[in-house]
């Protein structure tokens with residue numbers, strides 16, 4: 001059976017996810033349906049999702065070994081440069097869909113199979129290593145600000161836990177959209193870097209100079225009360241994660257008196273990913289990249305993400 005090189009979960013380790021990672025040979029992609037194609041991966045990027053998978057969250061042991069990775073840019077069978085939209089219809093999943101590396105093998109491999117409709121042309125001028133950052137964390141942030149947050153002219157935004165992957169994306173995109181951006185981080189060094197992106201960086205819980213129209217929440221329990229207090233009347237608090245706990249106390253009196261909207265969201269649509277790619281290409285907005293690691297050293301990319309020291313995306317260059 002022909003094989004290819006891949007980074008995959010071979011077991012689960014809740015305490016040390018790196019111990020569950022194997023880099024080695026896996027069978028070449030197969031096509032579950034006729035309309036699937038194989039893409040030669042040029043660049044991919046890591047998400048915390050990959051570490052959760054290695055910890056055994058979202059995967060069961062009968063799905064092992066599972067090739068990791070949600071994000072990728074590659075070359076399709078006709079030689080076109082494409083960005084892969086990572087959400088795939090999955091009838092057996094209660095959500096009706098799954099993200100690559102959940103039910104179907106992921107992008108941290110020489111090649112990956114996806115439905116042809118999941119291929120989006122790589123816009124001219126957008127480097128593959130930058131575009132490979134966009135399909136998961138950046139798409140989530142884009143939808144939070146636009147479709148869900150409905151951020152308008154002259155409006156302001158608060159991004160909580162701004163050192164995180166989705167959060168740095170939200171800061172960069174909101175600045176790119178010309179909004180007033182406030183961003184909290186526990187870490188002074190990260191606050192300095194967030195300020196360099198064009199946001200007003202604050203300590204968690206700090207009083208803002210104004211109440212904001214949109215709040216970007218991925219932290220959860222540790223910041224949610226501050227999010228509620230910082231929201232202007234009619235504000236939208238958009239939640240896509242709860243890294244620090246998913247059961248915050250919610251002051252409902254404030255929710256109805258201020259007519260706040262609390263909106264959950266996950267990922268985004270292919271059209272939203274196309275809009276995001278076009279926006280980044282046309283406005284020269286580029287993702288914050290922590291490091292670009294050659295595929296031959298993909299273990300180092302995982303170690304970097306796991307260290308917690310990464311600021312922005314850890315990218316894997318599959319040509320090296």
Ligand SMILES: NC(=O)c1ccc[n+]([C@@H]2O[C@H](COP(=O)([O-])OP(=O)(O)OC[C@H]3O[C@@H](n4cnc5c(N)ncnc54)[C@H](OP(=O)(O)O)[C@@H]3O)[C@@H](O)[C@H]2O)c1
Pocket residue numbers: 047048049136137140160161162163164165166167184185186187190204218219222223240241242243244265266267
């Ligand atoms: N729904 C979706 O489609 C989707 C997509 C991507 C991610 N997510 C979810 O969104 C969440 C964030 O993902 P990510 O990749 O951005 O994660 P991440 O890089 O780990 O960022 C989380 C950030 O939260 C802050 N934080 C963590 N613990 C905290 C605490 N105890 N108190 C205050 N702040 C704390 C930190 O910011 P500072 O260090 O700057 O304070 C950290 O950088 C995760 O739960 C992930 O599963 C959801």
